[in-house]
Amino acid sequence: MNIYQQIINQKIKTITPEELVSYSRDYGISLTMEEAKKIIHIAQNRQINVFDPQERKKWIKELAKITSPQTARQANELFLKFIKKK
Secondary structure (H helix, E strand, O other): OOHHHHHHHHHHHHOOHHHHHHHHHHOOOOOOHHHHHHHHHHHHHOOOOOOOHHHHHHHHHHHHHHOOHHHHHHHHHHHHHHHHOO
16 A cells, blocks of 8 residues: 555544535535544444445445435545545
């Protein structure tokens, strides 16, 4: 895992619900505080590597259960944008 991946994964592990909701607004993704708390709980209690396509696919499916399929799809598109910037 390169340094860029480590930074992204570390941010996922340390983000607060308030930050996540703020970022979601910045990127036009609808997210409630309650959904953010559930997402963060999963992210902080599991090893999730968004750079691995199989792991990301599982993560997106869980995200769709917490939020909506549309929100999960938007999140995946955002992950892909960040991944391609490396």
